[in-house]
Structures are given as structure tokens and as C-alpha cells.
Amino acid sequence: MSGGNNTFLGMPAFPENAAAAVQNSQLRFNLRKATHTIRGKRAGVVAELPDWMELRQAGKEIKDHTLRNLERYLLQLEEAVTEAGGHVHWAADADEANRIVADLVKATGETSVVKVKSIATQEIGLNEALQAEGITAYETDLAELIVQLGDDWPSHILVPAIHRNRSEIREIFQDKMADWGRAAPEGLTDEPSALAEAARLHLRERFLSTKVAVSGANFMIAETGTLVILESEGNGRMCLTLPETLISVVGIEKLLPSWRDLEVFLQLLPRSSTGERMNPYTSAWTGAVEGQEFHLVLLDNGRTQVLADEVGRQALRCIRCSACLNVCPVYERAGGHSYGSVYPGPIGAILTPQLRGMSSAVDASLPYASTLCGACFEVCPVAIDIPEVLVHLRGKAPHARAERLGMRAAGWVLNRPGRLGRTQRLGSRLRRFVPKRLPGPLSGWTNTRDIPDIPAESFRDWWNRTDGGAR
Amino acid sequence: MRVALFITCVNDTLFPGTGQAVVTLLRRLGCDVEFPQAQTCCGQMHVNTGYPEEGRLLARHFVDVFAEYDAVVAPSGSCAAMVREQYPRLTRATAPAAVPAAGTSADATVAGVAPAGRVRVPSSGGPVSFADEVAALTPKVYDLSEFLIDVLGVTDVGAYFPHRVTYHPTCHSLRGLHLGDRPTRLLEQVRGLELVPLPGADECCGFGGTFAVKNPAISAAMCGDKVHNVVSTRAEVLCAADNSCLMHIGGTLKRQRTGVRIMHLAEILAATEVTR
Numbered sequence: 001m002s003g004g005n006n007t008f009l010g011m012p013a014f015p016e017n018a019a020a021a022v023q024n025s026q027l028r029f030n031l032r033k034a035t036h037t038i039r040g041k042r043a044g045v046v047a048e049l050p051d052w053m054e055l056r057q058a059g060k061e062i063k064d065h066t067l068r069n070l071e072r073y074l075l076q077l078e079e080a081v082t083e084a085g086g087h088v089h090w091a092a093d094a095d096e097a098n099r100i101v102a103d104l105v106k107a108t109g110e111t112s113v114v115k116v117k118s119i120a121t122q123e124i125g126l127n128e129a130l131q132a133e134g135i136t137a138y139e140t141d142l143a144e145l146i147v148q149l150g151d152d153w154p155s156h157i158l159v160p161a162i163h164r165n166r167s168e169i170r171e172i173f174q175d176k177m178a179d180w181g182r183a184a185p186e187g188l189t190d191e192p193s194a195l196a197e198a199a200r201l202h203l204r205e206r207f208l209s210t211k212v213a214v215s216g217a218n219f220m221i222a223e224t225g226t227l228v229i230l231e232s233e234g235n236g237r238m239c240l241t242l243p244e245t246l247i248s249v250v251g252i253e254k255l256l257p258s259w260r261d262l263e264v265f266l267q268l269l270p271r272s273s274t275g276e277r278m279n280p281y282t283s284a285w286t287g288a289v290e291g292q293e294f295h296l297v298l299l300d301n302g303r304t305q306v307l308a309d310e311v312g313r314q315a316l317r318c319i320r321c322s323a324c325l326n327v328c329p330v331y332e333r334a335g336g337h338s339y340g341s342v343y344p345g346p347i348g349a350i351l352t353p354q355l356r357g358m359s360s361a362v363d364a365s366l367p368y369a370s371t372l373c374g375a376c377f378e379v380c381p382v383a384i385d386i387p388e389v390l391v392h393l394r395g396k397a398p399h400a401r402a403e404r405l406g407m408r409a410a411g412w413v414l415n416r417p418g419r420l421g422r423t424q425r426l427g428s429r430l431r432r433f434v435p436k437r438l439p440g441p442l443s444g445w446t447n448t449r450d451i452p453d454i455p456a457e458s459f460r461d462w463w464n465r466t467d468g469g470a471r
Numbered sequence: 472m473r474v475a476l477f478i479t480c481v482n483d484t485l486f487p488g489t490g491q492a493v494v495t496l497l498r499r500l501g502c503d504v505e506f507p508q509a510q511t512c513c514g515q516m517h518v519n520t521g522y523p524e525e526g527r528l529l530a531r532h533f534v535d536v537f538a539e540y541d542a543v544v545a546p547s548g549s550c551a552a553m554v555r556e557q558y559p560r561l562t563r564a565t566a567p568a569a570v571p572a573a574g575t576s577a578d579a580t581v582a583g584v585a586p587a588g589r590v591r592v593p594s595s596g597g598p599v600s601f602a603d604e605v606a607a608l609t610p611k612v613y614d615l616s617e618f619l620i621d622v623l624g625v626t627d628v629g630a631y632f633p634h635r636v637t638y639h640p641t642c643h644s645l646r647g648l649h650l651g652d653r654p655t656r657l658l659e660q661v662r663g664l665e666l667v668p669l670p671g672a673d674e675c676c677g678f679g680g681t682f683a684v685k686n687p688a689i690s691a692a693m694c695g696d697k698v699h700n701v702v703s704t705r706a707e708v709l710c711a712a713d714n715s716c717l718m719h720i721g722g723t724l725k726r727q728r729t730g731v732r733i734m735h736l737a738e739i740l741a742a743t744e745v746t747r
Contacts, residue, residue: 444687
């Protein structure tokens with residue numbers, strides 16, 4: 001069974017995962033092609049808007065304002081949803097959220113649910129939790145369906161199956177669709193239209209026969225209690241309208257104070273994520289619609305803890321557009337699975353260690369999964385300074401003893417010009433004995449690169465000897 | 472105007488020729504430069520690796536060394552960006568919690584608490600916090616190309632360098648300092664120089680300080696792609712405004728026996744008919 005965060009537990013640290021991934025030439029080719037295509041599209045549609053930087057600033061400020069007043073707006077939302085006939089549940093952590101959803105499904109007497117793509121439910125491992133209760137969760141987002149059928153993990157926020165190419169997808173459809181429902185058509189080719197049609201037929205049966213749906217939401221509007229989903233395929237709309245019971249699991253940070261604020265994000269999100277001016281489907285629902293029962297599960301799962309960190313809290317502004325993944329040179333080569341979380345890429349590198357803490361090997365290594373090149377910050381539609389948060393988290397990360405000693409020694413040398421000068425002169429004198437391949441942790445560097453020759457004289461010694469070049 | 476050179480520890484130790492080129496160039500442009508002997512390192516390696524306390528000590532030292540100058544010029548985008556971007560954050564981290572004690576007014580809080588970073592008491596006025604000292608210094612810290620174009624107002628520095636050159640804008644000069652096209656504007660004025668565009672120029676080379684050590688496989692893959700792009704330009708020289716990135720790319724260029732040389736922007740700008 002695919003999906004949740006439980007599958008990621010016990011993963012090796014990021015460098016080991018990435019070292020294996022980078023050897024996979026098919027993966028590198030798929031990722032490079034996909035990320036470069038979408039980053040080009042994004043740049044094009046962003047350049048069309050002369051007020052993009054103002055929009056970005058507005059997005060940042062609305063989110064910050066909401067986060068600063070989160071409690072007030074959440075209570076306002078709860079009141080509005082209840083008023084509109086919905087039921088609001090508060091979940092402190094993954095277990096509580098999963099229990100609430102499982103109980104709600106069991107109360108309907110159903111044993112299956114359809115799902116709109118939702119990262120929050122992957123974060124809490126909902127599919128696995130429901131499975132343990134005898135309830136099958138069917139993914140209906142095309143990429144999510146590919147991941148589920150392939151017994152795989154999502155590797156991208158927007159395109160969870162970005163690591164698969166179409167011939168792999170064809171194989172997965174042919175081999176696995178029958179186990180989950182309607183089988184793939186005979187003679188299925190790897191043409192995108194044929195693959196889409198196979199998925200459409202497979203999913204249509206599901207939509208028409210399932211009575212309970214589980215969704216996430218892109219935004220929640222406090223003033224009216226409205227939830228909003230932006231999507232591209234229409235599967236979301238089917239899930240939201242056809243079933244008799246709708247259960248939405250949403251992180252508490254997805255709040256916006258008013259409808260008016262949505263104007264900003266309906267421009268920021270599609271352009272940043274899919275490189276489109278507008279997403280094909282925008283669905284909004286308020287409370288319970290006629291004949292439907294609606295439950296909203298508000299998920300904390302570490303978010304209030306992130307909110308308490310003055311530097312780190314900006315990660316909660318994230319609207320899950322994935323623009324940072326698509327420009328990240330590290331993500332492009334390491335792939336999404338290396339990050340050991342449903343949140344890969346630069347945003348995952350700052351969000352996951354904050355939500356989960358840094359006690360596991362992979363979580364402690366995530367703040368270092370970046371060169372701090374700043375490309376992610378530049379494209380972020382809500383101006384999350386990801387490099388700033390990475391550096392901040394590195395300050396809190398556990399450090400190996402050898403590194404700590406080395407850094408302290410370097411600090412000691414660099415803290416006094418006399419010590420630095422003496423170390424330089426020692427290095428110059430011994431320069432012929434410096435090996436071309438360095439030992440220990442530095443060997444990774446010299447495996448593929450030549451170290452520069454150590455000069456006979458440092459700049460400061462040259463300056464003193466020649467009086468700054470005057471002699 | 473008293474102009475101080477911040478040569479940076481990497482240049483001082485491994486690339487003294489770059490520092491010498493900066494001296495030659497600025498003197499040729501009529502600038503009287505000083506090299507404060509007490510300078511060491513901006514602290515970037517410590518801060519970026521997760522050792523803010525050590526970094527703060529080095530920042531403290533940097534401010535003490537350079538506070539008295541009118542301008543500080545560094546031949547390194549990443550070290551200049553460190554001072555301008557990260558020092559203010561380091562001082563914020565030392566500032567006391569912004570929550571006033573019960574019963575005190577906001578004004579009393581500002582004046583009443585002694586920040587942990589407070590060290591100096593200048594001759595006139597009240598106590599100055601480390602944050603104030605950093606705020607006073609950071610606008611005076613320039614990358615070389617900024618100093619040439621924005622302060623000295625020159626783009627033609629009288630250089631001569633008859634070679635085919637491609638330019639890699641390092642991440643920190645591009646997205647930290649926002650140098651824009653300043654370095655290439657300078658290169659375009661160099662007589663004899665043929666500037667060829669580098670494909671994927673704004674993509675990181677994979678150095679990232681200790682990233683190259685902590686994530687060697689990804690770092691090598693990134694550098695491999697960068698080197699591939701450099702070689703595709705058929706340039707003789709790869710130029711950048713930061714020797715750390717050049718050392719990284721240059722190490723791979725050399726290992727792969729490509730024959731492409733690395734040169735710091737300052738070295739090309741310092742070159743004349745006499746030197747080459």
C-alpha cells in the first residue's frame with residue numbers, strides 16, 4: 001500500500017538516498033525534463049503580470065496576518081462552518097485525525113472512500129490507517145492513482161508521479177488496474193490520451209459507486225466557512241459533489257480571513273504551480289450542501305509548534321505550489337523520495353524537520369539538503385526565505401562530534417589574524433605533502449575534483465613583504 | 472575616502488593572486504586602498520553549517536576591524552552577501568526577547584534592556600548595540616564590481632585580455648547581492664576579450680560551502696553539468712566573481728583535463744597589454 005509518512009520512517013539520511021537516486025539515469029532524465037519544462041512555463045506566465053512582486057508581497061502579508069491571528073480566525077471559521085450545517089473536528093495529531101476520519105466513515109456503514117489528492121492526508125498516513133480499519137481509500141487524482149497502483153510513494157507536491165515516464169505508467173495500468181477495479185483496456189498504448197482515457201474509465205466506476213469522499217483544501221475562508229480546491233482534472237469536483245458524505249482534512253494554516261484575500265492567491269497559485277494563468281477547476285463549498293453531510297477535520301500535527309519559532313514559522317505561509325521544487329538543482333538530481341517525506345524539495349527540507357523534529361537520521365540531514373543557492377526563495381509566491389530557515393534549522397540540528405571539533409578548531413584559528421597567518425605559513429611550507437585525494441569526510445570532494453595548489457605565500461604575507469605591492 | 476580591502480580567508484590563503492589583482496586594479500583607478508591586518512574571515516562557513524555562535528564571534532571581529540572605513544571592498548560575492556544579509560540576522564538572534572516585562576512600557580523596553588551583543592561605547596552618545604554597528608557597516612560593504620560601477624562610476628577599467636571568456640554568475644552574487652549584469656558590463660569593456668554566454672548560467676555549481684562535503688554525490692552531479700556547459704562554450708577561461716565557486720568548478724575542469732582555465736573577475740580586469 002502506498003502513501004503515508006509511516007513508510008518513510010527509518011530511512012537513511014538524505015545524502016545516502018540522494019547518492020543512490022543520482023545514479024538512476026532514467027530518473028534524472030525524467031526529472032530534468034519535467035522540472036525544466038514547468039519552470040519555463042512558470043517564468044513565462046509570471047512575467048506577464050507587471051504587479052507580480054506586489055501580489056507576492058500581498059500573499060506574504062495576508063498569510064502572516066492570518067498566522068498571527070490564527071486562533072481568532074479558526075474560531076470564526078468553526079462558527080461559520082457549523083452555521084452552514086457542517087461539523088468541525090479538531091485533531092491535535094495524526095492519530096487523532098485518522099481516528100476521527102475512520103469513525104466518521106464507519107458511521108456511514110461504508111467500507112470505501114474516494115479521495116481528492118490531499119497532501120495533508122498523506123502526511124498523516126490516512127490511507128494506511130483506514131486500511132487497518134477495513135476501509136479502502138481510492139485515489140482519484142491521475143498522478144496519485146499512478147502512485148497508488150504502483151505501490152509507490154509520491155515524489156513531488158504537484159506531480160506526485162513525476163519520477164515515472166509514460167511507458168512505466170502504461171505498465172502499471174496494465175498490471176495493476178484490475179486489482180483495484182476496472183481493468184485497463186486491451187492494447188493500451190503509452191499515448192497520453194490513451195492513458196488518460198484508461199484512467200477516466202477506471203475512475204468513472206469509482207465515482208458513481210462510492211458514497212463517502214475525503215478531500216483536503218487549498219484554502220479555507222474564515223468569514224464564510226468556505227473551503228476552496230483548485231485542480232486540473234475535474235476529479236476533485238466529482239469527489240466533492242457526488243458522494244453523500246464529504247470529509248475534508250485540512251491543515252490549520254490553510255486559512256484566509258476573507259473572500260477578498262482569495263483574489264491574490266487565485267493568481268499566485270496556478271501561475272506558480274502549473275504555469276497556467278488560471279487552473280481549470282476551482283471548487284468552493286460552504287458547510288453541508290443539500291442532501292450531503294459535511295465534516296471538516298482541522299489538523300494541527302506540529303503546526304502550532306512551528307508557529308512558535310519566529311524564523312521557522314514562515315514555512316507555514318506555504319501554499320503548496322511546488323515552484324521551489326521545480327527550480328531546485330538538488331531536487332532535480334536527488335528526486336523527491338530522497339527527502340523521506342510527502343513534502344520533498346526545498347519546502348520539505350524546512351517543513352518536515354519542523355513538523356517532525358530532527359531525531360531521525362533523514363530529518364536531521366534535511367536542513368543540509370541545499371546549497372543555499374536561493375533559487376527557491378526567488379520563485380516562492382509567498383516569499384518564504386527558505387535559505388534563511390535552512391540556516392536557522394542547521395543551528396538547531398545535531399552535529400557530529402568530529403565536525404563540532406573541526407568547526408571549533410577552524411573558529412579558533414580564524415578568530416585571530418596571528419593564528420591564521422601562522423596556519424597559512426605552515427600550510428605553505430608543507431604544501432608539497434598535501435595529498436591530491438583527501439582522507440575522511442573530505443574525500444567526497446576530492447573524488448571528482450582536484451584541490452587547488454597551495455600558494456607559496458599568502459596574500460597577507462605578500463602585502464607585508466612588498467608593502468602592498470609598493471616595493 | 473578610506474577604502475579597506477576585505478580579501479577573505481579563502482583568497483588570502485589559496486588565491487593570493489586575486490587579492491593582488493584587486494590591489495593593482497584599484498590603484499590603477501586612483502584608489503588608495505588599505506589592507507587591515509587584523510582581518511580574518513566573515514564567518515560564513517560556521518553560520519551556514521549551523522554554528523551561529525562561532526559565526527557571531529567572527530562577525531564581531533569583522534565589525535571591529537572594518538567599522539572605521541568609508542568603504543569595504545571584497546572580491547567575493549558570497550562573503551559580501553554574508554555580511555550584508557546574514558550579519559543583521561545574527562544580531563537579531565542575540566537581541567533580547569521582544570516581550571516587555573509586566574508593567575514596563577514599550578519605550579522603556581527599548582532603552583532599558585542591555586542587548587547581549589552590546590560591546591562598544593562610542594565617545595559621543597549612548598550605548599550602541601551590535602545591531603546598530605552592523606547596520607552602520609553593512610551599506611559600506613561592496614562586492615568588487617559594485618564598487619567599480621556604483622562608487623567609482625567606471626565600466627571601462629582599461630583592461631586588455633585577448634581571450635575567449637565565459638562568465639558564471641555565482642548564486643550569492645546573483646540572488647544575494649543582486650549584482651545583475653554589472654560583472655558582464657565590466658567584461659564587455661575589456662579590449663580583446665570575447666565574451667561568450669554560458670548555458671544554464673544561473674544554475675548553482677553545487678559548491679555551497681560544506682554542502683560539497685556533506686552531499687558529495689549531488690554536488691558532483693551539479694558540478695558535472697556546470698562543467699559540461701562551460702566546455703560547450705569553447706571558452707579558454709571561466710570567469711566568476713567568487714573563488715570558492717571557481718575552485719569547485721575549476722577542480723572538476725582540471726580533473727577532467729578540459730584545459731579551461733579559471734580566473735577571478737579581478738584578475739581579468741587587472742590585466743593590461745603589459746601583463747599579458
